[in-house]
Amino acid sequence: MELGVKTMEWRDGRLYILDQRLLPTDIQFIECTDYKMVFEAIRTLAVRGAPAIGVAAAYGMVLSAGEALSAKGGDFHRKLEEAGDYLASSRPTAVNLFWAIDRMKRLADVRKGSKPEELYDLLLCEAQKIEEEDVAMCRTIGEWGQSLLPEECVLLTHCNAGSLATAGYGTALGVIYSAVSAGKKVRVFVDETRPLMQGSRLTAWELMQSEVHTTIICDNMAGHVLREKGVDAVIVGADRIAKNGDVANKVGTYGLAVLADYHQVPFYVAAPTSTIDFSIVRGEDIPIEERDSSEITEGMGKRTAPFACEVYNPAFDVTPARLVSAIITERGIHRPPYEKSLREGEGG
Amino acid sequence: MELGVKTMEWRDGRLYILDQRLLPTDIQFIECTDYKMVFEAIRTLAVRGAPAIGVAAAYGMVLSAGEALSAKGGDFHRKLEEAGDYLASSRPTAVNLFWAIDRMKRLADVRKGSKPEELYDLLLCEAQKIEEEDVAMCRTIGEWGQSLLPEECVLLTHCNAGSLATAGYGTALGVIYSAVSAGKKVRVFVDETRPLMQGSRLTAWELMQSEVHTTIICDNMAGHVLREKGVDAVIVGADRIAKNGDVANKVGTYGLAVLADYHQVPFYVAAPTSTIDFSIVRGEDIPIEERDSSEITEGMGKRTAPFACEVYNPAFDVTPARLVSAIITERGIHRPPYEKSLREGEGG
Numbered sequence: 001m002e003l004g005v006k007t008m009e010w011r012d013g014r015l016y017i018l019d020q021r022l023l024p025t026d027i028q029f030i031e032c033t034d035y036k037m038v039f040e041a042i043r044t045l046a047v048r049g050a051p052a053i054g055v056a057a058a059y060g061m062v063l064s065a066g067e068a069l070s071a072k073g074g075d076f077h078r079k080l081e082e083a084g085d086y087l088a089s090s091r092p093t094a095v096n097l098f099w100a101i102d103r104m105k106r107l108a109d110v111r112k113g114s115k116p117e118e119l120y121d122l123l124l125c126e127a128q129k130i131e132e133e134d135v136a137m138c139r140t141i142g143e144w145g146q147s148l149l150p151e152e153c154v155l156l157t158h159c160n161a162g163s164l165a166t167a168g169y170g171t172a173l174g175v176i177y178s179a180v181s182a183g184k185k186v187r188v189f190v191d192e193t194r195p196l197m198q199g200s201r202l203t204a205w206e207l208m209q210s211e212v213h214t215t216i217i218c219d220n221m222a223g224h225v226l227r228e229k230g231v232d233a234v235i236v237g238a239d240r241i242a243k244n245g246d247v248a249n250k251v252g253t254y255g256l257a258v259l260a261d262y263h264q265v266p267f268y269v270a271a272p273t274s275t276i277d278f279s280i281v282r283g284e285d286i287p288i289e290e291r292d293s294s295e296i297t298e299g300m301g302k303r304t305a306p307f308a309c310e311v312y313n314p315a316f317d318v319t320p321a322r323l324v325s326a327i328i329t330e331r332g333i334h335r336p337p338y339e340k341s342l343r344e345g346e347g348g
Numbered sequence: 349m350e351l352g353v354k355t356m357e358w359r360d361g362r363l364y365i366l367d368q369r370l371l372p373t374d375i376q377f378i379e380c381t382d383y384k385m386v387f388e389a390i391r392t393l394a395v396r397g398a399p400a401i402g403v404a405a406a407y408g409m410v411l412s413a414g415e416a417l418s419a420k421g422g423d424f425h426r427k428l429e430e431a432g433d434y435l436a437s438s439r440p441t442a443v444n445l446f447w448a449i450d451r452m453k454r455l456a457d458v459r460k461g462s463k464p465e466e467l468y469d470l471l472l473c474e475a476q477k478i479e480e481e482d483v484a485m486c487r488t489i490g491e492w493g494q495s496l497l498p499e500e501c502v503l504l505t506h507c508n509a510g511s512l513a514t515a516g517y518g519t520a521l522g523v524i525y526s527a528v529s530a531g532k533k534v535r536v537f538v539d540e541t542r543p544l545m546q547g548s549r550l551t552a553w554e555l556m557q558s559e560v561h562t563t564i565i566c567d568n569m570a571g572h573v574l575r576e577k578g579v580d581a582v583i584v585g586a587d588r589i590a591k592n593g594d595v596a597n598k599v600g601t602y603g604l605a606v607l608a609d610y611h612q613v614p615f616y617v618a619a620p621t622s623t624i625d626f627s628i629v630r631g632e633d634i635p636i637e638e639r640d641s642s643e644i645t646e647g648m649g650k651r652t653a654p655f656a657c658e659v660y661n662p663a664f665d666v667t668p669a670r671l672v673s674a675i676i677t678e679r680g681i682h683r684p685p686y687e688k689s690l691r692e693g694e695g696g
């Protein structure tokens with residue numbers, strides 16, 4: 001059994017991105033030849049998920065370096081800087097995007113003396129390192145996380161924090177894949193995750209590829225399922241984690257955390273440390289993206305609301321740290337108080 | 349300003365039912381000439397909402413009486429009995445359906461000696477009485493309910509407990525219409541209500557018809573809205589209320605009640621007393637309808653889940669009485685303990 005799915009691939013100087021908007025009915029790749037195409041892929045959610053858009057943006061920086069190389073005249077470094085700013089403006093909430101771009105920029109700064117051709121190779125190498133590290137981190141997160149689960153378990157997840165949200169393997173779903181690999185018997189309820197259905201379109205799809213017992217529900221059924229179906233844990237990913245452990249993630253996560261708390265079910269967040277933003281003290285300070293109303297009113301091919309009706313469409317919400325039982329990173333299992341445990345090396 | 353919308357109409361011996369499956373984009377009526385057409389309209393949700401299906405079923409009984417009249421031979425009363433059993437099998441959860449059918453059957457029993465032609469007229473008169481009573485009850489519920497709301501208020505509702513769910517005016521939305529009529533400044537957040545979007549398709553539509561300030565959200569945004577938007581009360585309808593005050597209503601109601609409780613926002617249920625089933629001691633004993641998985645996986649014109657994926661689609665859930673701040677019926681405002689207050693005349 002192959003666990004997980006490939007989200008993107010660098011080949012012959014181009015970035016091939018699996019177009020997640022078309023899943024689960026079509027499998028098509030977007031061939032990105034310049035960094036503006038990567039920007040578009042991120043903005044339109046062809047690629048999404050905090051770690052995945054970090055990796056995509058890193059490759060976007062490589063493409064921009066290639067463009068700067070072949071352009072006649074102009075400042076190579078200034079062009080790289082501009083491309084970084086542009087890519088960073090694609091989406092506001094997930095911090096991995098800014099983290100990856102900064103890491104690429106820092107490398108270019110440190111190696112300012114190198115020839116552009118040499119710098120291109122170094123940047124490509126760094127992007128590949130970010131990608132490889134991401135997969136490795138997911139595997140470690142998976143191992144730490146699965147240690148929290150009983151031999152037989154029923155889990156509930158929201159949105160997609162899987163292979164498709166990372167360079168491969170996944171964070172929340174990485175924990176599930178690791179549990180399955182360890183021989184545990186896992187059943188997963190998947191919130192479909194309105195408005196864009198990342199749960200039913202993406203999570204259910206990749207779990208089924210990996211032959212995990214999967215049941216799709218509507219988001220509003222989570223309370224009923226938590227009460228009736230013996231759920232052992234809720235496990236989700238994160239788009240940005242504040243210093244105090246408050247978690248920004250796909251809208252609906254907060255409500256799910258309240259429900260888990262009410263039913264005394266552990267609520268776990270799985271994310272690489274690159275998702276932690278130590279410059280943000282509390283969740284209230286995390287910028288929350290609002291997206292177009294048409295995602296809600298006609299997102300699935302059919303108009304489902306009156307014309308001209310007001311719509312509120314926040315893409316994320318913030319779950320306060322007090323509702324989070326543990327944050328699982330590649331460094332270990334972090335328990336409250338997070339201010340302290342997130343700073344430390346291994347949580348254990 | 350006209351408050352509310354007409355759901356069905358009896359005219360020239362036929363029942364015209366507004367086809368709610370086509371709203372908000374098309375306004376079409378189904379012309380029911382026999383009781384089996386009424387059964388189909390209820391089963392396929394062309395007409396839905398506990399009080400509305402009660403009224404529709406009552407008219408279905410009138411149509412069956414007409415059919416029994418024109419049929420040659422056979423027992424008029426036996427045919428009526430059969431039609432009642434058949435109509436009662438259309439949907440399992442809303443008790444108003446059985447209540448209305450029983451009321452029609454009882455009348456036929458009491459007037460067993462009457463000539464069939466006379467009985468037909470009596471049955472028609474009874475169905476019209478059920479319809480008129482329903483509208484009157486909604487208006488009284490509205491008045492009681494609006495007394496609970498401040499002069500300016502932000503409300504959150506789920507599914508459709510409006511004109512479209514009743515013979516007119518509505519229960520939860522009746523409270524809103526009454527508040528508006530009383531000059532109160534009301535803003536309403538409407539859960540879209542997956543899978544069939546009764547919130548965005550029906551509630552938003554009828555509130556806009558009545559010029560109420562309406563904002564559609566996805567169901568999973570309710571937690572975020574409760575925390576961020578100063579919601580003063582959550583108000584919903586009911587499909588069946590147990591003797592102890594446990595409430596079966598559209599799936600998602602339970603989760604919303606937990607969220608309201610967590611945010612210390614009052615959670616009100618508005619329903620006519622015909623929704624109370626004193627034969628059911630606790631919510632666990634209310635039968636919960638499970639509907640077809642295709643409602644979730646391809647309900648809006650586009651496949652949004654992998655083929656062959658397991659789906660769980662309960663149409664209702666049960667909210668325990670301890671999460672319900674008050675039940676508003678035409679008799680008044682009932683407060684816990686409901687075992688006592690639901691039995692009494694006026695709650696006050």
